[in-house]
Amino acid sequence: MSRVDRLIRGDEINLPDVVFDKIKQGKLAEVIAAQIRDEIRSGALVIGDRLPTERELIEQLGVSRATVREALMLLESDGFVQMRAGRHGGAYVTRPKIERLATILDVILSVENTTTDELLEARALMEPLAVRLASVRATAEDLARIDECLARTVKHRDNPSIVAEEAARFHVLIAQSSHNGVISALTATTQQLIFSRAFDALGTEIDATIQAHQRIFAAIRDKQPDVAARRMMRHIGAFETVLENPHWAEFRHQPGDA
Secondary structure: OOHHHHHHHOOOOOOOOOOOOOOOOOOHHHHHHHHHHHHHHHOOOOOOOEOOOHHHHHHHHOOOHHHHHHHHHHHHHOOOEEEEOOOOOEEEEOOOOHHHHHHHHHHHHHHOOOEHHHHHHHHHHHHHHHHHHHHHHOOHHHHHHHHHHHHHHHHOOOOHHHHHHHHHHHHHHHHHHOOOHHHHHHHHHHHHHHHHHOHHHHOOOHHHHHHHHHHHHHHHHOOOHHHHHHHHHHHHHHHHHHHOOHHHHHHHHOEOOO
């Protein structure tokens, strides 16, 4: 039973033994938020842990209630904590959502005038590696999730919106099956960006997409990394060919949220 479950049941639990330092300078709320993020990164605080109460944080940090609340708001907006109400309410450590990273990266790429062509180029480098690793490392649970994704795509092949969602999820699931956290996060981010910028394109060539995904999955399941990588590269190339259609030309070459 998790810490959160025990809290909900009203059981006694020991809170993490973390004491925060008093802050003397800098923009207080941001410094406090950074200190709590450091505790999360170090493992002193883990997902599901409840932070000390507002009163305890005020005493430990030597700051005002308004400053503590601002720091918690910063952490919540970044996805590091979730605020809960009720008897066992408070600030709980949570897993930051990949959508947040994708949104931030999208803004950065827009400011830097990075084109979607460059995004696709990066994808073409990462995903063949991801599928190679998945072919070696995928567990039975990983394979089941990918298989379920394919089944949902086939079931809803007449619904371009669902096909687009599952097409993006297929690539994310493969990256997760690589069991490399960096590849998984980066692939999920690039897929989120491609999904947001080329949603309609992802829902085209449905039969070809399904067939390509099935062939890639077969190679992963059969533990054939070279075959899987070759099929992934061919699939990525086919998607880029779709985008060469004049209808998608603006999407390919414009920066930002096209």
